[in-house]
Amino acid sequence: MLSRLALLCALVALALPGWASAGGGRYTFVGGTKAERQTVVSALDASSFDWSLVRTRITIEIVRGLDSQAVPGRIWLDADLLDAGTFSWGVVQHEYAHQVDYALLDDAIRAQLLPLLGGNTWCYTTAALPHGEYGCERFASTLAWSYWPSPDNCLKPEWAGDESSAMPPRRFRALLDSLLMRPTIRSR
Structure with missing residues (x-):
């Protein structure tokens, strides 16, 4: 009887979304193995960026065979990529960095960053680039x-x-840190 209860508890725990708070980030996991979720936590912990600046709770969905991507409030990560361990950490940070853009940057800051970063347009306003x-x-x-x-x-x-x-x-960190210290940005 006790083993059945333990099995039931384990199955319920796997079915429910997991909560995490690594490197200050606020996010919920959907899917993924314990190891894949730990890879995400390790990736965010490896970065010196303060992910807690993004105050929105982000849903991180781990799906096998799907290209890693992000929209406001949601990140999809490829389980196959996460299975590669440390190699995937840059991609995890990249997708979470989109949340920094969505939550903390405004059009004026994006206009300031665009020529410094070298893009043609900020984000998919022009198709097929x-x-x-x-x-x-x-x-x-x-x-x-x-x-x-x-x-x-x-x-x-x-x-x-x-x-x-x-x-x-070093230059990018100094610039971004100064931009994010603006009271209008910090208060969001």
């Missing part, structure tokens, strides 16, 4: 690289035109 031509993608990659500038980061710039190469990490 390569991924790296969008300022929002360059922002997310640069944030992920700048706050975790590790040789293990898959977003480490390989050449001058890479998404994360527009600004040296």
Whole structure:
């Protein structure tokens, strides 16, 4: 009887969304194994960015075979990528960095960042551009690289035109930190 109760409790725990608060982030997991969820936690913990600046609770859904992506309040991560461990951490940070954009940046800040990051338009207002031509993608990659500038980061710039190469990490961190310290941004 006790083993049945333990099994039932374990099944209920797996079915319910998991809550986490790594590196200050506020998020809920849907799907994924314990190891895949831990990979997300480790990825966010590896970054020096204060994810708690994003006050919205983010739903992180782990799905096998789906391209990693984000919309306001929601992130989808490919379980196969998470199974690669540390290699996936840059992508996890990149997708969460989109939440920083959605929650903390306004059009004036985006307009200021766009020429510095080198994109053609901020985020998908022009269809069919390569991924790296969008300022929002360059922002997310640069944030992920700048706050975790590790040789293990898959977003480490390989050449001058890479998404994360527009600004040296120290310069980007100083700029973003100063932009996020504005009272109008902090109060959101």
